[in-house]
Amino acid sequence: MAAAEARGREFPVGMKVLVVDDDPTCLLVLKRMLLDCRYDVTTCPQATRALTMLRENRRGFDVIISDVHMPDMDGFRLLELVGLEMDLPVIMMSADSRTDIVMKGIKHGACDYLIKPVRMEELKNIWQHVVRKKINENKDHEHSGSLDDTDRNRPTNNDNEYASSANDGGDGSWKSQKKKREKEDDETDLENGDPSSTSKKPRVVWSVELHQQFVNAVNHLGIDKAVPKKILELMNVPGLTRENVASHLQKFRLYLKRIAQHHAGIPHPFVAPASSAKVAPLGGLEFQALAASGQIPPEALAALQDELLGRPTSSLALPGRDQSSLRLAAIKGNKPQGEREIAFGQPIYKCQNNTYGAFSQSSPAVGGLPSFAAWPNNKLDMTDSPSTLGNVGNSQNSNMLLHELQQQPDTLLSGTLHNIDVNQPSGVVMPSQSLNAFPASEGISPNQNPLIIPSQSPSFLASIPPSMKHEPLLGSPSPSTSLLGGLDMVNQASTSQPLISSHGANLPGLMNRSSKPSPGISNFQSGNIPYVVNQNAIGVSSRPPGVLKTESTDSLSRSYGYIGGNTSVDSGLLSSQSKNPQYGLLQSQNDVSGSWSPSQDFDSFGNSLGQGHPDSTSSNFQSSALGKLPDQGRGRNHGFVGKGTCIPSRFAVDEVESPSNNLSHSIGNSGDIVNPDIFGFSGQM
């Protein structure tokens, strides 16, 4: 680990950089430059793959440099996701130097914005962003607590010292505003007994699962009443501090605002023909949050709904729908390449109590809209619009949902998986979980939470063991509540199956997820033990683009539980088994295994479902892998969990390079070389 040592001794030597750009020439030049700066460089020509890599190995990178215009995912979207999920500094770059675009980058949270062609001098300075971020994080930790002396001694905000080539002061002020907000948000009581040290704190990895818990908590409290302390209590994640929650909440709010603005009709300036400028899909939670906070203008809301549903059809009785916006949404949604400006992961509908759930209008009956963790999904290329609840094909929805789900930690999924497994050949597990997370589609009818009213949904619910049907044992506040809640229900409800109460053990969304396969899961699919870790993703098709595309209407099934996709509840998860073979939710054992086949690119990629050892894969593409794999076992699955399982093999192959490719040569689709650069130099390209 010479490089690691070198890194320690001589920062920023060995700093781990991930470069994402679809332009191979630029990638090559940048890589060379970064190597000359003595950083560890990993390049990736595809944003979706980069995100996968990041999810697999959050601590594998210190900073990300990403292009703005990419065919498979909008750079800003990647930026947001990375910021929210991994909290890593992201530097945007583009040949486009227009101020409004640069501003957009900053608003989305970019640490810096470089104009191409990027010069060596600029790259030499990027380490500052890493340091700055760490310092700011540490500050968050000390926010409500007592301040260390070290904290005082530490240079206070470097916010204004951005080595930005494109912005002047704009970002600085944004950051300082952010800081102020953080101060306001934080409560003053100390969560931790000891004052946070200024030394490196273990960074909290906001996995999909963790974020989902967070979102559920926020949803439960109501966005305007969600304070870090209460959120923390609700989440009940050992090891998580109030400061972690506070800073995450901060970002989340920013994200919501941005979504709201975006949906308010701000046209997306770059809709590349071949690319889908996907905006973060707005989950139900976001809507709820936005609505609650009064941040969503009605037209934005309508537009959002339209988008989610994909088609402003009459099938969705969305209230207050504006015809023109519906049409617009429809038009957008219809674009073959999915050039939607806004990719909604979930269909949303307004509940009586003003919460938004991703359900068709027809099912407002459910007591409360289950809060689903609508984590912005990185919709890659969601060209299809999987039918959301309203039967509108909104592949995005399902995608998103799946995406989110897939990142759920093993705990949740494994528990559910286990259950379902027992009952059904298919990976029903997901459904319960997903249902929790995402309101069931209309098919599910009034019961938003599939777990709660299993009997009503035809296939999916049917698959749930009778014991599981019932009222929530947990007594969770709202029907749907959090996934976690759902999971508990599942666990408790089912009597026949050996529920895997993995969530208890695996709760922490932090880096240390235990990856041991729960016994239950093995029942499910004996051969899939390695996937167990990935189980989380069961049902969640982590693979957005490929999967969704082919899926079309059934795409929902992908998003297990999400139901957004298939109109009639059945979207795969809930509905007839025949429908969603892929997702494993309703599949027979065989099917499931099929869906988990290694061909799923994600699986093989990150989770190497069944294929190589997860560890091995990650190490391959980790530039930082100077042999070291952070969070190995567990980390891998995040997010991918679902991928492997749910996605039918046919999708897997679709757009994603097989994992093996990725790992070994990291060859992008375009033939670019994604070199882990394990040794810190690429040598000959």
Next chain:
Amino acid sequence: MDYSNLRRQAASMKKSLFDQGYLDEQFCQVEDLQDEASPNFAEEVVTLFFKDSAKLISNVEQALEKYPKDFNRWDAYMQQLKGSCSSIGASRMKSECMSFRDYCGQGNVEGCMRSFQKVKREHGALRQKLEAYFQLLRQAGQLVLLELPPGPGCKN
């Protein structure tokens, strides 16, 4: 073989490329990245650039045919090409790309078509010249560019 003569020729060729605006300072940056570990880096980059840009150009061409008046799409494709040009310092090509995008902004189909033809011409011309340049370098035994004094236009 008169290496020094070839070397001079190569230097002079490079100078003229800069003088005529085919290349700009970014090209120097790329050349500077060469070292013992990657002595042919500049040539590799240029090769990759031409391979990739051929695809991008063909994308634009198809878009011009298949999606008439779809300025957004055309612009987006050209944006990609422009970014690529800027990475190696293909200055004239880049200018033409920008002018194409201007025409897109104006909704001027005729202007776009003309401009696109120019982009293609510049692309072809640059390819020819750089091929000749690297060829000369090879002949001059100067694959390791370190030996070649920085040409005009390079500030180092």
